[in-house]
Amino acid sequence: MKNQGETQLGIERLGRVVCAPDSFKETLSARAAASAMAAGVARVDEAIVCDQCPVADGGEGSLDALVSATKGTIHRAIVTGPLGQPIEARYGIAGDRRTGLVELAEASGLALVAPDRRDPTRTTTFGTGELIAAARDRGCETIVLCIGGSGTVDGGVGIAQALGAKFFDPSGRRLDAPLSGGRLLEIASYEPPASVPKINVACDVTNPLCGPDGAAVVYGPQKGATAQQVRQLDVALRHLASLTTVDPNLPGTGAAGGAGFALAAFCGATLQRGIDLILEAVQFTRRCQDADLVLTGEGCLDAQSLHGKATIGVARAATQLGVPTIAIVGRTGPGADACVGPDKGGMLAGVINLSDRYGLQRSMTQTATLLTEATAQVIRSRLR
Secondary structure (H helix, E strand, O other): OOOOHOOOOOOOOOOOEEEOOOOOOOOHHHHHHHHHHHHHHHHHOOOOEEEEEEOOOOOOHHHHHHHHHHOOEEEEEEEEEEOOOOOEEEEEEEOOOOEEEHHHHHHHHHHOOOOHHOOOOOOOOOHHHHHHHHHHHOOOOOOEEEOEOOOOOOOHHHHHOOOOOEEEEEOOEEEEOOOOOOOOOOOEEOOOOOOEEEEEEOOOOOOOOOOOHHHHHHHHHOOOOHHHHHHHHHHHHHHHOOOOOOOOOOOOOOOOHHHHHHHHHHHEEEEHHHHHHHHHHOOOOHHHHHHEEEEEEOOOOHHHOOOOOOHHHHHHHHHHHHOEEEEEEOOOOOHHHHHHHHHHHOOOOOEEEEHHHHOOHHHHHHHHHHHHHHHHHHHHOOOO
16 A cells, blocks of 8 residues: 555656546547557656556446456347337357346447437337346356446336336236336336346446436436426336335436336346446456556546546545546536545546647547547656
């Protein structure tokens, strides 16, 4: 563990740097971001040992991070897309051949829905359930399911349906699959799946299912919901919760438009903080033991970053080892200040905002180049 003096900015020597960014949404993968950071370190001093350790928090990029960390393999399947269309999606099988690796965004992600068609009353997670089934059918006994990046607020009933759950209206008529968020109020009763593999859910946020911090209110507008639809979806999620014995206030039940709730309620899944699961898989603690500095980053740093996002998860783990962490992010939003200053309860020793430094347009179109340049500046400042 580093002593207190070594954790301050401006140390005289850097022997080892860990580059552990998440993806920069829609511009740069986590792996590419780590490579860009490493190039910035080498630009200043090639003698510095640079460990590229791309991470994820349960959202986009988690599949690649887990497959790489477990020496697994990628597979593909034709499944149901968020608007009901057939699409090809990826899933992974870990090197142990018994663990399936599934990323919800592959089959039910927001990026799969054109901006002018985004409407969470119509989208479904059914395809994600089909990916789980595909991994199960290949012999996987356990599924690690990463549920960030969804384009849905269906309470996860689509996943449950694909795994065999049955939902019925007040007259006892079975509701057709796949269900979407706009149809949750039609459900009066259900039968859980007869048999499902063990599912560990990696949640990228800790929000509850309903209410002002819930799936519909916080994330519905990002997925295309109008103010009226947000209210409708929140009522629908409350209705869904009333049919079960699972507490809708449990952290993570609101993740992925309520998918966390359905997985716990209908499939017996365990909800975990996604970044913790990923950091364990990539052996971050071991790789950080002898580091002098950790560099992390993602597209946006804001108040939500404190609720399970990768950047703060990385910083928290590094801080426990006495290693300072600096984040290089695409932009910052409200609440970003609370993430900085270990002496004030924050986790980051510093933040560089690419949009402020280089302009929003360049930060979106030249992310890798600017990430390398900003990293080089950080390293130079530390060596002064």
